[in-house]
Amino acid sequence: MVRRTWLSTLFFISFSLLGAEVERFSLSGELTQGSLIRGQTLPGTQVWLNGQPLPVTQDGQFVMGFGRDAPLEHSLTLHFNDGDKSDYPLVLSQREYKIQRIEGIAQRIMKPRPEDVARAQEDARQTREAREHFDTRTDWQQAFVWPLHGPITGVYGSQRIYNGEPRNPHFGVDVAAPTGTPVVAPADGVITLAVPDMFYSGGTLIIDHGFGVSSTFIHLHKLLVEPGTAVKQGEVVAEVGATGRVTGPHLDWRLNWHQERLDPALLVGPMPAK
Numbered sequence: 001m002v003r004r005t006w007l008s009t010l011f012f013i014s015f016s017l018l019g020a021e022v023e024r025f026s027l028s029g030e031l032t033q034g035s036l037i038r039g040q041t042l043p044g045t046q047v048w049l050n051g052q053p054l055p056v057t058q059d060g061q062f063v064m065g066f067g068r069d070a071p072l073e074h075s076l077t078l079h080f081n082d083g084d085k086s087d088y089p090l091v092l093s094q095r096e097y098k099i100q101r102i103e104g105i106a107q108r109i110m111k112p113r114p115e116d117v118a119r120a121q122e123d124a125r126q127t128r129e130a131r132e133h134f135d136t137r138t139d140w141q142q143a144f145v146w147p148l149h150g151p152i153t154g155v156y157g158s159q160r161i162y163n164g165e166p167r168n169p170h171f172g173v174d175v176a177a178p179t180g181t182p183v184v185a186p187a188d189g190v191i192t193l194a195v196p197d198m199f200y201s202g203g204t205l206i207i208d209h210g211f212g213v214s215s216t217f218i219h220l221h222k223l224l225v226e227p228g229t230a231v232k233q234g235e236v237v238a239e240v241g242a243t244g245r246v247t248g249p250h251l252d253w254r255l256n257w258h259q260e261r262l263d264p265a266l267l268v269g270p271m272p273a274k
């Protein structure tokens with residue numbers, strides 16, 4: 001069973017299988033499903049995750065993410081400058097997800113017409129494309145902040161039952177706030193998508209933090225930035241709304257590593273008290 005405390009996300013996890021390895025690399029982030037893991041190794045080291053090469057910055061930083069139902073066992077391979085090549089097992093803890101029942105979703109959203117289905121498919125294609133874009137920016141190294149403060153009304157990974165019908169799990173963290181509440185960038189980045197009216201997600205904004213890491217904000221009332229705009233952490237980029245498949249105004253913040261859907265709450269820590 002998983003014992004998750006917010007503190008654990010702040011700890012550096014050092015691998016010390018061999019005493020000599022301690023200084024050679026470290027990982028930060030919780031080794032669990034839904035987690036973004038940031039790594040630091042010696043400059044010039046090559047890194048593979050499960051046999052796939054990971055991009056590494058000149059100063060030896062890399063990033064990876066594990067989805068909601070990711071397998072628990074992974075392997076990290078590091079090929080150091082001195083010629084040493086070593087494999088390290090990465091073992092994730094398994095999470096338990098909540099079940100959330102939501103009533104009062106409009107029939108048009110529950111049973112979309114063919115033209116709505118086509119539109120939702122096009123929305124998904126655009127979103128996938130924006131998230132797949134690779135940017136060499138390293139804004140993902142920053143300490144992320146909450147895009148707004150408020151009560152958390154939906155958590156990552158929960159199985160959702162809409163009007164009694166089981167549907168896809170929820171992949172974001174929902175923060176309730178009145179329509180018009182400012183939403184800020186949780187870290188620096190560049191806007192890669194800004195669409196005011198997607199079928200399910202309503203007003204939708206994607207901020208690319210580099211190396212495949214992106215934030216997506218959905219159900220927005222207003223988008224205040226255009227694609228291609230660079231934004232700074234804390235800069236207002238949008239307003240909370242109630243657009244798309246919702247029952248009330250809130251921000252739904254999603255975090256991705258490429259197409260892997262991650263839990264923003266693991267990255268950012270607890271919501272600050274008022």
Ligand SMILES: [Zn+2]
Nearest residue numbers: 154172174252
């Ligand atoms: Zn949501």
